[in-house]
Amino acid sequence: MSIEGIPQHPVPITEGTFDTIGLSPNIVDVVRRFGFEHPTPIQAAVIPIALSGKDVIGLAETGSGKTAAFVLPLAERLVHGRGVRGLILSPTREIALQTKAFLDLFGANHELRTACLIGGVKMLPQVKDLRAKPDIVVATPGRLLDHVNRLNVKLDEIEYLVLDEADHMLDLGFLPQMRDILRLLPRARQTMMFSATMPDSIEMIARDFMRQPERIDITPQGTAEGISHRLYLVKLENKRPALLALLLQELGSTLVFTRRKIDADWLFHILDRQGHPVTRIHSDLSQGKRVANLQKFRTGQHRILVATDIAGRGIDIPGIQHVINFDVPETVEDYIHRSGRTARGSAIGTVSTIATWQDMQMIRNIEIEIGEKIPRCTVAGVPPEVELEKKPAARERRRL
Numbered sequence: 315m316s317i318e319g320i321p322q323h324p325v326p327i328t329e330g331t332f333d334t335i336g337l338s339p340n341i342v343d344v345v346r347r348f349g350f351e352h353p354t355p356i357q358a359a360v361i362p363i364a365l366s367g368k369d370v371i372g373l374a375e376t377g378s379g380k381t382a383a384f385v386l387p388l389a390e391r392l393v394h395g396r397g398v399r400g401l402i403l404s405p406t407r408e409i410a411l412q413t414k415a416f417l418d419l420f421g422a423n424h425e426l427r428t429a430c431l432i433g434g435v436k437m438l439p440q441v442k443d444l445r446a447k448p449d450i451v452v453a454t455p456g457r458l459l460d461h462v463n464r465l466n467v468k469l470d471e472i473e474y475l476v477l478d479e480a481d482h483m484l485d486l487g488f489l490p491q492m493r494d495i496l497r498l499l500p501r502a503r504q505t506m507m508f509s510a511t512m513p514d515s516i517e518m519i520a521r522d523f524m525r526q527p528e529r530i531d532i533t534p535q536g537t538a539e540g541i542s543h544r545l546y547l548v549k550l551e552n553k554r555p556a557l558l559a560l561l562l563q564e565l566g567s568t569l570v571f572t573r574r575k576i577d578a579d580w581l582f583h584i585l586d587r588q589g590h591p592v593t594r595i596h597s598d599l600s601q602g603k604r605v606a607n608l609q610k611f612r613t614g615q616h617r618i619l620v621a622t623d624i625a626g627r628g629i630d631i632p633g634i635q636h637v638i639n640f641d642v643p644e645t646v647e648d649y650i651h652r653s654g655r656t657a658r659g660s661a662i663g664t665v666s667t668i669a670t671w672q673d674m675q676m677i678r679n680i681e682i683e684i685g686e687k688i689p690r691c692t693v694a695g696v697p698p699e700v701e702l703e704k705k706p707a708a709r710e711r712r713r714l
Contacts, residue, residue, distance in 0.1 A: 327351075327352040327353065327354055327355075328352055328353055328354065328355055328358045329352065330352065330353065330358055331351060331352055331353075332345050332346070332350070332351070332352075332353055335353060335357075335358055335361045335362050336361060336362050336365045336390075337361065337365075337386060337390055338390060340424070341386060341389055341390055341420065344419070344420055345386070345420070348419070350382075353379070354374075354378055354379035354382075354383075355374070355378070355532045356372055356374035356378050356379055356380055356383050356530065356532050357379050357382055357383045357386070359372075359530045359532065360372045360383040360384070360387075360506075360530055361383060361386055361387055363528050363530070364383070364384065364387035364504075364506060365387050365390060365391070367504055368504070368526075368527070368528050369504060369505045369506065369524045369525050369526065369527035369528070370505075370506040370507070370527055370528050370530065371480075371506075371507050371508075371512065371517070371520065371524075371527045371528070371529045371530065372384075372506065372507065372508045372509075372530045373508075373509060373510070373511070373512055373529075373530065373531040373532065373533050374508075374510065374530075374531075374532040374533060375510055375532075375533060375654060378532065380478075380508045381412065381413055381416050381478070382416060382420075383508065384402070384476045384478075384506050384508060385413070385416040385417055385420055386420060388400050388402075388417070388450060388474055388476070389417070389420040389424060389426060391474070392424065392426055392449050392450065392474070393424065393449075394424060394425040394426055394427065394449055395447070395449075396449070397447065397449075397471055398448060398449065398450070398451055398467060398468070398469070398471065398472065399449055399450070399471060399472065399473045399474060400449060400450035400451070400472070400473070400474040400475075400476075401450070401451050401453070401469065401472045401474070401475050401476070401499070402450065402451070402452045402453070402475075402476040402478060403453060403454070403455060403458070403475075403476070403477050403478065403483060403492075403495070404452065404453070404454055404478045404479065404483075405454065405478070405479045405482045405483055405488065406454065406479075406624050407432040407433065407434055407454060407601055407604065408604065408605075408608065408624075409478055409479065410430055410431075410432050410452045410453065410454055411430060411432070411605070413452050413478065414428050414430040414452045417450055417452065426449045426450060427446060427447065427448040427449050427450070428448055428449070428450045428451070428452060429443035429444050429446075429448040429450075429451050429452070429467075430443070430451075430452045430453070431444075431451060431452070431453035431454070431457045431458050431461055431467075432453065432454050432457050432601065433454055433456055433457045433601070434600055434601030434602075434604070435600075435601045435602070437460070437461070440457075440461065440466075441461075441466050444461065444466050444467050451467065455483075455488055455491040455492060455495060456491060458495065459491060459494060459495065462495075462498065469495070469498040469499055470498065470499075470500060471500065472499050472500060472503055473500075473503055473504065474503065474504050474506070475499060475503055475504070475505045475506070476505075476506045476507075476508070477505070477506070477507040477508070477520075478508055478509075479508070479509055479510075480507035480508060480509045480512065480516070480520060481509045481511050481512050481513060481516045481647060482509075484516045484519050484520060485516065489519070496523055505523065505524050505525070505527070507520055507524075507527075510533065510650060510651060510654055511533075511647040511650050511651065513647060540662040540663060541653055541656060541662075541663055541664070541665055542662070542663070542664045542665070543653075543664075543665050543667075543684065543686070543688045543689070544664060544665070544666045544667070544688065544689055544691045545666075545667050545669060545677065545688040545689065545690050545691065546560070546666060546667065546668045546669065546690075546691055546692070546693055546696075546698070547669050547670070547671070547674075547690060547698055547699045547701055548668060548669075548670065548696055548697075548698060548699050549670065549697075549699055550670050552696050552697070552699075553640065553668050553670070554584070555695065555696050556668050556693055556696045557570070557581075557638065557640055557668060558588070559693040559694055559695055559696055560636075560638060560666055560668075560693055561585070561590065561618065561638075563693060563694070564635070564636045564664065564666075565617075566617075566635030566636055567611075567614070567617055567633050567634050567635050567636070568617060568618045568619070568634070568635065568636040568637075568638060569618075569619050569621060569631075569634050569636070569637050569638070569655050569656070570618060570619070570620045570621070570638045570640050571621060571622070571623065571637070571638065571639050571640060571641065571643070571652050572620065572621070572622060572640050572641050573622065573623075573641040573643070573644065574622065574641075575596040575597065575598050575622055577640075577641065578594050578595075578596045578620050578621060578622050579594065579596075581594075581620045581640065582594040582620045585618060585620070590617070590618055591615070591616045591617045591618060592616055592617070592618040592619070592620060593607040593610050593611055593616040593618070593619055593620075594607060594619065594620045594621065595607050595608060595619060595620075595621045595622075595624060596621065596622040596624055597622070597624055607619070608631070611631065612631050612632075623643070623648055623651075623652070631655065634655050634656045634663060635656060635663050635664065636656065636663065636664050636665075636666065637652055637653060637655050637656045637663065637664070637665045637666070638665075638666045638667075638668065639652060639665070639666070639667040639668065639669075640668055642667060642669050642673040642676050642677065643676070644676075646676075646679050646680050646683045649680050649683075650683070650684075652665070653665045666691075667688070670699065671699060671701075671702070674701070
């Protein structure tokens, strides 16, 4: 069954049912009305703990049902008309909009109201939503602070805080804004954090503002099931020919990642001039343009989406068959998030990485994380670069 604003695709489920994990009949009825009978593993593990009021760190693959794992407890515990009690922070506008769609659906029986505060759109409609006395605010950090500074919203009565894609929310880019927001929140609150990855350094920061959180880790060890990894090692000047050849070789729905916005624009124009059905998404585009481009890609009007890492987290687009890293990501965690865009649920997919010799240390780090050496592949018409084996240091050689 299709739910407007919420992408649907098969995901693994448990044998239990939603009425056995502590949810009220009203919420269970809504869940069943939309065709959901059995919770996913992350939902089955997190929801009872969340309903008990404990802090939670939830780790699970993208597409495993993390959003419902925190939306359903919020819909269960909040009552309309007592002011802003719930705050959900998201790193991107698209994730925030998807979360609001869930809340509008599952909070309907309790008449819960949600305001969505994101950048890239006019503030006045958001001010009107805040004046309508919402119960929950879903926001990106920068736009939330804009409204706080303009006295449009207060955060001093927040009872429930959720950080979606928490590892990104607490990295150096967002951390100053996050600290500003956390200083405005009551200490007596429930905090829940969700992500597909959680480096130790980020988890240490997280525990500084949580109270003895329960850690639920349902991430698979090694390579995620259904994903085939490939590495194309080429000279720098052959990266573009390699990409063009791959796009002719693999004709399914394809997501191409670049590191920089300027490179996403550059690739988009190259592919567009060559007649490829392509669109793009990055943070310099208006929100309306981003939503429209994602929808065209989601519905198949465009086969190729060129994107920065704004599309690497939380954006749920079923049916992506091929992820191409035109630029090797800056962190192992970003590689995992990018890879999670394909092989959703029980589907299969391919992750192809185009790399030069300068990227090989990151490639080795990625191989350690996924627990396998990525197969070296070639593409027609593009000569492969010779991979040099890493030599031991001089001191190590003397020991051999």
